[in-house]
Each structure stands twice: as C-alpha cells, then as structure tokens.
Amino acid sequence: MENPLWHPFADMGAVDGDRFVITRGSGSYVWDDAGRRYFDATASLWYANFGHGRPEITQAVTAQLEKLDSYNLFGYYANEPALELASRLSSLAPVPGSKVFLASGGGDVVDTAVKIARAHFVHTGQPEKTHIIGRTQGYHGTHGFGTAVGGIPVNAEGFGPMPSGFSHVAYDSVPALEAEILRVGADRVAAFFCEPVIGAGGVLLPPEGYLEAAVEVCRRYGVLFVADCVIAAFGRLGTWFGIDRWAVRPDMVTTAKGLTGGTIPLAALLVSPEVAAPFFTGSAGAPVLRHGATYAGHPVGCAAALATLDIYEKDGLISRGRELEKPLADALAGAADHPLVAEVRAGLGFLAAVELSAEVLAADPGAPGKLQRLVRDEGVLVRPLGKGIAMSPPLVAGDEELDLLAAAIPAALSRLQG
Structure with missing residues (x-):
C-alpha cells in the first residue's frame, strides 16, 4: 500500500512509488534515504538561508520547550x-x-x-x-x-x-x-x-x-x-x-x-x-x-x-546575498551558452533561473521537470519552475558548491539534448 501522504503542488499519480526522501542535512548538503549526498541549491524551498543542522537552533528550541x-x-x-x-x-x-x-x-x-x-x-x-x-x-x-x-x-x-x-x-x-x-x-x-x-x-x-x-x-x-x-x-x-x-x-x-x-x-x-x-x-x-x-x-x-x-x-550572512550574486551568475555562464537555453536570470541576490528555449518547451512541456531530475543525478538539487529551473543556495555556500552547480547544469542540459 502506498503511503497516504498528499504532497503540495504534486501529481500524486506520478509521486506514488517515486518519492525522493531526504533523511538528513548539514550545512549546504542533504542526504537521501540511499545515503547519497546532494548540494541543496534551492535551500529547500528558498528558506534554508544558513543551511542545515545548526546546533544553536536546537539549543534555543530545547531551552524554550523546557521553559x-x-x-x-x-x-x-x-x-x-x-x-x-x-x-x-x-x-x-x-x-x-x-x-x-x-x-x-x-x-x-x-x-x-x-x-x-x-x-x-x-x-x-x-x-x-x-x-x-x-x-x-x-x-x-x-x-x-x-x-x-x-x-x-x-x-x-x-x-x-x-x-x-x-x-x-x-x-x-x-x-x-x-x-x-x-x-x-x-x-x-x-x-x-x-x-x-x-x-x-x-x-x-x-x-x-x-x-x-x-x-x-x-x-x-x-x-x-x-x-x-x-x-x-x-x-x-x-x-x-x-x-x-x-x-x-x-x-x-x-x-x-x-x-x-x-x-x-x-x-x-x-x-x-x-x-x-x-x-x-x-x-x-x-x-x-x-x-x-x-x-x-x-x-x-x-x-x-x-x-x-x-x-x-x-556569521555575517546578511551581506552574502550581494557578495555571492556575481559568483552565482559566473557559475551559470556555461549554461547561458547552451543551445537549449533561452535565458539565464541572475546577478541580483543569491538566486537565479535557467529558462529553456521556446522550441524545447513546445516539443516537450515536461522538459523543466526532466532537467531537474538530470541535475539531481549530478548531485545538485534545483527546482523546476515554469519554463526552466531555479536555484537559491544557502548563504553559507562557497566556491566548492558553486563549482558543483557550474558543472551539473551544463552536464544535465547536454543529457537532455540527447
């Protein structure tokens, strides 16, 4: 029997039997139930700004629950x-x-x-x-x-x-x-x-x-x-x-x-x-x-x-969104030149989108979701969003994580191209 959990914004006929289960997180990374590590390039749903697993939060929540x-x-x-x-x-x-x-x-x-x-x-x-x-x-x-x-x-x-x-x-x-x-x-x-x-x-x-x-x-x-x-x-x-x-x-x-x-x-x-x-x-x-x-x-x-x-x-994280906006845009430069890509939107804050071309979307409206899966296969989590994929990495991400992103998206685009 399939689990009765009903997911937001999900085709439940497709989700049943195909769940991607996250079991733990630390810093800019999360792990699935098979033990594989992924760069959380979406900060979950735009929100894990300081990443995952900060003990200060655990301590503050525990102390308040006790009080x-x-x-x-x-x-x-x-x-x-x-x-x-x-x-x-x-x-x-x-x-x-x-x-x-x-x-x-x-x-x-x-x-x-x-x-x-x-x-x-x-x-x-x-x-x-x-x-x-x-x-x-x-x-x-x-x-x-x-x-x-x-x-x-x-x-x-x-x-x-x-x-x-x-x-x-x-x-x-x-x-x-x-x-x-x-x-x-x-x-x-x-x-x-x-x-x-x-x-x-x-x-x-x-x-x-x-x-x-x-x-x-x-x-x-x-x-x-x-x-x-x-x-x-x-x-x-x-x-x-x-x-x-x-x-x-x-x-x-x-x-x-x-x-x-x-x-x-x-x-x-x-x-x-x-x-x-x-x-x-x-x-x-x-x-x-x-x-x-x-x-x-x-x-x-x-x-x-x-x-x-x-x-x-x-940790001086508030200014990081501005400090990292150009490095993120630079990391996506390779994707911007790919023939399947219509536009890369980046350069204002630590978030970006890669939009697929009209020809790709006309031929396959499900291409953004397929691209998300292919990027995931490269060890990076992004979101399918409208005409492409989006990312909003944790503010604690650095050169190593941006290098992963820079490699993963062009590789996934090439696999999508076939």
Whole structure:
C-alpha cells in the first residue's frame, strides 16, 4: 500500500512509488534515504538561508520547550520570545517604528496584509478603498487572498471563483500600474503587492528604477505599497529585508522562510506606524483587528527566530546575498551558452533561473521537470519552475558548491539534448 501522504503542488499519480526522501542535512548538503549526498541549491524551498543542522537552533528550541512550550497571543496575552522578536525586527525594519504582526507562514501574512490594507482605509474614512493590484507572474502564497493577488493563472484554476476586488498588471511596467489605478479609480485602490525579485514566478529581476517608480506612483495616488519579501528577506538579496536594498519606504513588508531558516514555521508582517495608527490610538473603543492565527507568536518559533537572527549577525550572512550574486551568475555562464537555453536570470541576490528555449518547451512541456531530475543525478538539487529551473543556495555556500552547480547544469542540459 502506498503511503497516504498528499504532497503540495504534486501529481500524486506520478509521486506514488517515486518519492525522493531526504533523511538528513548539514550545512549546504542533504542526504537521501540511499545515503547519497546532494548540494541543496534551492535551500529547500528558498528558506534554508544558513543551511542545515545548526546546533544553536536546537539549543534555543530545547531551552524554550523546557521553559514554556506554547501559549497564544490573543487579547492581552504575550510571551517573552515574541516580545523580544517583535522589538528586534522593528529595530531592523526599513521603516522606523514598524509594528510587527506574527503568523505561521508567508501565506498567513499576505492575507493579513490584504486585511490590514482594507481595514486601514475603513478606519481612516475611506471604506471604498478595497481593490488590490498584483503583478503578472507574482506569487503570494496559496491562501485565498494570496491566490487572488498572485499573477500565475494556473495556480487559481480549478477552485471556482476567486475573491473579488483583485487585478494584475505587467510585472515590469510602471505605466501599466498607473493606468490600472486610474482605470479602477484611485479612490477605490487600497494596495499594490510587489516582490522585489519575483521568486516562484520565474526569478524575474526588476528593471532598473522600477521599484522606486512604482512606490512613487503608489504615493501619488494614496495606494499602499506592500513589499512581499517572504523570499527576498534575511540575506537573499544581501540586506535584512530585501526591499531595503532600494531607497524606498514600503507601507508593509511580508517575511517568513528565512526568519527561522525554515526550522520552525513562523512569519512576520512589518506594518509602518502610519498604516497601523488607527489600531494603536490607546483610546477606549479603538478598532480591533479581528484576525490572527492560533500559533501566531508561538514561543518556540520565536526562540528559533531569535537564534536565527543571531546566526545571521554572528556569521555575517546578511551581506552574502550581494557578495555571492556575481559568483552565482559566473557559475551559470556555461549554461547561458547552451543551445537549449533561452535565458539565464541572475546577478541580483543569491538566486537565479535557467529558462529553456521556446522550441524545447513546445516539443516537450515536461522538459523543466526532466532537467531537474538530470541535475539531481549530478548531485545538485534545483527546482523546476515554469519554463526552466531555479536555484537559491544557502548563504553559507562557497566556491566548492558553486563549482558543483557550474558543472551539473551544463552536464544535465547536454543529457537532455540527447
């Protein structure tokens, strides 16, 4: 009998009997159940920023479990790790004085950001501002609002009607954003959601000046700018939050993944003091945000996050995303010249994508998945993503790992070519 585990984003008919079981990890490497070692060039799912197997996390989690294993944050309840984490994140935030709303994962904080954007305008006398604009190829998780604001059509297929009040614009066009705000009506648009570098949609880099211009358009029309940095934060782009690589002021910043290096599910939404103001008046009868997850601010997760922030600081990992972006691009230069490849996208942060040519994809739509398998055969794990493969190695990776990647991808492409 096959195991009943149902995998996310998986053809279960193909998965059954063909699982790839990871049994342990250390640093930039993981091992399968046959004992073979692989370079984890995806940092699992964009999140193992400091690699695997750090004893500091084990110690922090164990100590917290022995002290306080769990308690909720609803109403006036709090716990020490959550308070400390909120203070620490706020002190690092791109907008001074940001409030911190904790949750269990990236999808949670995306939905939270949609609700807060709409609620902010309700409580500032503009209740008609409810419309949310996303970008084509944008990915914002798989919760209800996140699926709706995401710009990958296949992710919204087969579920019936999506929530109303969402639309999308070309991911690389500021004029398209302004035109959509005017089409909907600036008095009706609440927020624009934007990944600094689009991740799951194909590792799409922003054109020069795009982010600054998009924020300026949002300011001009009174639209909140929400930076989705679930992937981009905690060193992936070489700064604490990713969006702070640019001289812009986001109204909200979503984070998760690298917040604990993936060790414990945890997410944090940073909310500028201006957007949070209606909920923090201190007066009787102030509005209450009737929203939150059971495990928001879980003390064990927060303890893991605090230990993670310590690792980033102690090991100097946050700047690594910028330091390694050129070496990663250089490592992929051999793939860029391969006849099966249409484009290599790299050079902004420690992440990249190799896109296959239109001819290859037309002849075999399953080619990205086949390429992933062939790269795995070379001892390197990458992700099939849209029209090709993507990678986002741990920030602890070095020359040895990049050399493995540089050799594995051209070898796999040649085998795919046949």
